[in-house]
Amino acid sequence: MPCGEKPTNRLSAWHSSGATRQPDPSHAPQKADQTSMFGPMPLLPGSAVWQRDRSHSQVLNYHLNMLLDAARIDSYQRAIEASVQPGDVVVDIGCGTGVLSFMACEAGAKRVYAIESGPIIEAARELAIDNGFADRIEFLDGWSVDVDIPEPADVLITETIGSAGLDEGIVAWICDARQRLLRPGAVLLPQRLRLWVAAAQSFDDHAVVADWQSPDLSYDYSAARRRAERTLWFADIEPSNLLGQPELAADIHLATALNETITSAGHLRVDRDGTLHGLACWFDSLLCPGVTVDNMPPRCDSSWSHGFLPLAEPLAVSAGDRLTWELSVSADGEHWTWQLDSIEG
Numbered sequence: 001m002p003c004g005e006k007p008t009n010r011l012s013a014w015h016s017s018g019a020t021r022q023p024d025p026s027h028a029p030q031k032a033d034q035t036s037m038f039g040p041m042p043l044l045p046g047s048a049v050w051q052r053d054r055s056h057s058q059v060l061n062y063h064l065n066m067l068l069d070a071a072r073i074d075s076y077q078r079a080i081e082a083s084v085q086p087g088d089v090v091v092d093i094g095c096g097t098g099v100l101s102f103m104a105c106e107a108g109a110k111r112v113y114a115i116e117s118g119p120i121i122e123a124a125r126e127l128a129i130d131n132g133f134a135d136r137i138e139f140l141d142g143w144s145v146d147v148d149i150p151e152p153a154d155v156l157i158t159e160t161i162g163s164a165g166l167d168e169g170i171v172a173w174i175c176d177a178r179q180r181l182l183r184p185g186a187v188l189l190p191q192r193l194r195l196w197v198a199a200a201q202s203f204d205d206h207a208v209v210a211d212w213q214s215p216d217l218s219y220d221y222s223a224a225r226r227r228a229e230r231t232l233w234f235a236d237i238e239p240s241n242l243l244g245q246p247e248l249a250a251d252i253h254l255a256t257a258l259n260e261t262i263t264s265a266g267h268l269r270v271d272r273d274g275t276l277h278g279l280a281c282w283f284d285s286l287l288c289p290g291v292t293v294d295n296m297p298p299r300c301d302s303s304w305s306h307g308f309l310p311l312a313e314p315l316a317v318s319a320g321d322r323l324t325w326e327l328s329v330s331a332d333g334e335h336w337t338w339q340l341d342s343i344e345g
């Protein structure tokens with residue numbers, strides 16, 4: 001299917017709630033009393049809270065879209081075949097429908113601990129029975145950080161990679177699993193995650209900020225606008241949205257990553273005249289040697305969208321301009337802060 005025609009993806013599953021475009025700071029857990037600097041954080045697609053608050057149709061649709069993402073499935077399948085040895089104990093963090101656990105069984109795992117925080121785990125249990133894997137998969141309902149398993153695992157599999165790479169909390173989950181759930185030297189899948197940023201022009205995507213000042217609104221919504229300005233949004237970024245080359249913002253080796261905020265800074269060069277609306281971000285990830293997944297624009301048939309970190313006010317820029325950017329993301333993917341400035345013409 002050509003780019004832009006895919007009817008549903010991780011974002012549109014949220015769109016179908018009838019809400020306007022919604023933020024996705026992470027699929028990470030949201031505690032009821034958790035607040036950001038602006039108050040309670042929004043619900044996050046994929047998180048347990050999001051899943052529990054959405055209808056079954058939305059949760060099922062969210063998972064179906066990921067299962068239909070052929071490139072994602074193929075990469076995970078190849079990486080699991082290459083990484084899981086017969087007799088291995090495997091832990092699958094965020095098993096969803098159980099698809100990656102099923103692949104691990106097919107690769108010869110003797111036991112898979114499939115951890116899932118959302119209600120999709122009920123379907124996963126039935127699917128494991130229907131597909132003949134129930135004798136080898138133990139489903140554990142809850143957040144991986146709250147779950148224990150009775151034996152250390154040889155292999156960790158997780159697809160808690162968000163549209164902005166870090167926003168589903170993968171760094172925090174893997175750091176915790178390394179300490180508590182895995183044997184020393186266990187195989188990690190993925191092994192590495194890189195985050196890319198690029199200067200973006202997108203009037204449509206910036207509307208999530210600008211529309212709070214629409215003349216159609218009757219009251220002063222600037223407080224809501226300020227929240228929108230500091231929110232990580234989802235967007236489908238096309239190459240035509242990019243004002244220059246991307247820059248690497250983080251290169252995380254998951255075997256040694258620390259459970260700490262990731263900070264990064266750099267310079268971007270503007271290659272064409274336009275209006276700067278924010279930073280686009282996306283990821284690529286090494287699942288195992290020779291096997292990668294990414295959501296580099298254009299998105300095409302991917303179930304992933306892209307991250308969009310808006311500027312408070314759009315900025316006219318010209319070819320040759322240089323921009324400075326700073327970014328910090330908490331390891332659990334919940335808190336994003338960024339700065340983007342033009343430094344010279």
Ligand SMILES: C[S@@+](CC[C@H](N)C(=O)[O-])C[C@H]1O[C@@H](n2cnc3c(N)ncnc32)[C@H](O)[C@@H]1O
Pocket residue numbers: 027028046047048051066067093094095096097098099100115116117118120142143144145158159160161168169173
């Ligand atoms: C992107 S989906 C992937 C689902 C499935 N593994 C697949 O590949 O189709 C991530 C799933 O992980 C769950 N999840 C995210 N972080 C989790 C965690 N730390 N512990 C348990 N479940 C988690 C979410 O509820 C969601 O169902």
